[in-house]
Every structure is written in structure tokens, then in C-alpha cells.
Amino acid sequence: MDSTQPARILVVGGGYVGMYAALRLQAKLTGEEASITVIDPRSYMTYQPFLAEAAAGSVEPRHVVVPLREVLDGCQVLSGEVTGIDHTRRSVTVRVADGHVEQLGYDLLVVAPGSVSKTVPVPGLAEHAVGFKTLEEAIYLRNHVLSRMDEAASTVDPELRRKLLSFVFVGGGYAGIEAMAELEDMARQAAPYYQNIVPDDMRWVLVEAMDRIMPEVSAPLASYTLDRLTERGFEAYLNTTLRSVEDGHVVLDNGVEFDADTVVWTAGVKPNPMLADTDLPLDGKGRLRCTTKLQVEGIPNIFAAGDCAAVPDVTSKEPDAVCAPSAQHATRQAKRLASNVLAWLRGGRLRGYRHAYAGSVASLGLYRGVAEIYGVKVRGVPAWALHRGYHLATMPTAHRKSRIAVDWALSLPFRRQVVATGEQHTPRRQFVRASNG
């Protein structure tokens, strides 16, 4: 590295790790010390714990994302997708938004492209299911569920109506449970607006391969959650997998089969597959092998953290334990990573990452929730308030916090808006029809 020139820092991914690390670096580094470029195909960071509330209409979807160019005014933000990393040449390949491919050199690299939905080969899954990881999927699902209700209310075919009102969620981690519970709550609230739909006409089905839901919380709290959901009318199949979903016909491996027009895949995540197109060391699950100092093993000028990284969990009694993919770790790792990057650039001492998992908070619809913080179990309204309070506090920027708080405040005097604007997914349809006469 030429010490007379500013160090070139590239950050791959502007999510939790990328955005928080870049925020801290831009605050601490001068232009003479370093230039920082953040590369992401999206122009915003997504606060994923609020996706379920965005899908349910409790908060405006745009309020749960943080525009990168607004907050990273000391960095260059490049809209593009990293398709490969060649460490031996210190080069990153980027497919830029306009389609052309660029090679960017770096002195220091931060790798944080997160994870993608972990799928298994199930016939019909790719054609009929949707994930729940992005803002676009949350918006789509909200419009999809409400437009199924619109269609069901209008059809005279009882079989089609049953299919339209059947909603299946595969995977019972907290993200899947929150998404399903929030959307059901929204649909239940929408039902009175339809003269011929009552909540019991809808079928909400959870399919989980393990013998319990929500592995993030203790077994008694998970079982309490499941009891509350079944009381609300959810059908839950544990120790069960989805065998096929061809033509919208759902077949479970326990012999149950039925038609459903909505299948949501929430069965966990896997590290970003782009990492396979690099010469960086990966573990058996495809994660970047990292040291506790958040450097990639054997490569001191590449740092990584978050869902894509196998960071040793030094608080665990298991010898080879790594930190679970969670926002809780990603946010804290980003701060440690940025401090270590500064120390590395300035010849200081790098410190190890250490954080004992504090627990989880989950919303199950308006005024309902579960939480477990340092082993203390909380249920019902207090847990729901804890969920909202915690996430409002950790949501980045005062601007976003205020907008979310206002969304919540407005839903006290007025009910949530339950209107499907599904045409936004095909905005040119009407115009093309008009143009073609």
C-alpha cells in the first residue's frame, strides 16, 4: 500500500454490516487517510425486523429502509452487484447498474453481502412460492394477500375461493412466525370490509420440519407461541416438510394435501452464493472463515461480518461455535469491524469480537408478542411493546425513527389501511392496453 495515497476501502454490501461500518468509518477517517466506496445493487439498507410490520401495513414500507446516499455522504455509493473477488490481484468484479462490468482495485476490503433464502429442491417451489427477506417481497405479499381476498369475495366457484383464501408458510423461525402472524392479523382486520368473508373462511397453515418452532427462544416460550397461534385458528404441522407445490397444489409429507394460491418460504438463510466466486476461504456451509478480529483467515486486509461470515462465538461452550445470523450480531460486529479497520490502517491494536446473544423479541400482530431477554420470558402486550420499543431504538437515524413513530401514532385514531394496490407490480398494463387500442 502506498502510504502517500489515501487507502482505497471497498465495502461489498450496504446492509446492516456494510452501512453501519461505513457510517463509522466516514466519521473517523479523513479524505487524506482513505476513500470509501460502498457497492450494493440496492440504494438502501433494509431494516429487516420491521418487514413483517411493513407487510401488515402497520408502518409505511419506505420508512423501514435507510437510503444509503442520504446517510453515507462521506462515501461513494456505487449501484452494482459484486460478482467476484480475486484477492491475489486485489480486485473486485462489479456488474454496474447499467450492465457494464468493472474491475475495482482495493487496499482494504470489507465483505458483507449477507445471505439469501435457503431453499431445497421442491417441485413447483420456484414457480409458486415467494420468500420473505426483502422490502419488495413484503410489499408484494401485502398486495397479494389482500387481492386474494378481493378475488375470493367476487368468485362464485367455492373451490377457487378456498384456494384463494389458503395461505401457507414454510419454516417456523421467528421471521416466518412474525410474517405469518402479522399478515393474518391484517387479513382478519380486513375481513369485515367484505360482505361474504369471515376470518374463519381463511386457512393459515404453518409447515415446520423440526419438532418445534422458533429455535431462537426457549422451548416453553416457543410452545406458548404455538398454542396462541393455534387458538387463533392457525393449522401447524411440525415434523413435516413440503413435498411439492405444483400448479398451486400443496402436498405435505404427512399425507395432507390441498390447493393454496399463496406459499411463503421462510425456512432460513444461507450465505450469499457470490462468495463461491472468490478465492477467499469458506467453511463447509459457504461462509467466509473469519478470526475473532473479523479478518478473513490468513488475509489481514480483508474484513467480513454478518450473515456471510463464520465469526467464532467466543461466549459459547461449544469449541467450534460461530455467531448466528442475526441483526443483533451484525450491528455489533459492524462497529467492532470499523474500529479494527481504523486500527489496522493506523498501526493500532485490533480487538476480538465478543457478544453473548441477548435474546429475541417478536410481534405476533397488533398488541400481541413474545420475547425472551437474558432468559426472562415476556408475553402478550408487554412483549409486543418491548418489540416496538427495542426496534424503534435500534432503527438507524432520527429521521426513520420519527417516521415509524408517526405511522404507529396514526394507527391509534385510524385503523390500518387494508387496500391492495397490486397493479403497482404491473404498472404499464393499462397503458399498453390503451396504446394497443
Ligand SMILES: Cc1cc2nc3c(=O)[nH]c(=O)nc-3n(C[C@H](O)[C@H](O)[C@H](O)COP(=O)(O)OP(=O)(O)OC[C@H]3O[C@@H](n4cnc5c(N)ncnc54)[C@H](O)[C@@H]3O)c2cc1C
Ligand atoms: C424478515 C426478517 C426479520 C428479521 N428479524 C430479526 C430480528 O428481529 N432480530 C435479529 O437480530 N435479526 C433479524 N433478522 C436477521 C437480520 O436482518 C440479518 O441477520 C442481518 O440483516 C444481517 O446483516 P448483513 O449485513 O450480514 O446482511 P444484510 O443486512 O442482508 O445486507 C446485505 C447487503 O448486501 C447486498 N448485496 C447482496 N449481494 C450483493 C452483491 N453481490 N454485491 C453487492 N452487494 C450485495 C444486499 O443488497 C444487502 O443490502 C431478520 C431477518 C429477516 C429476513
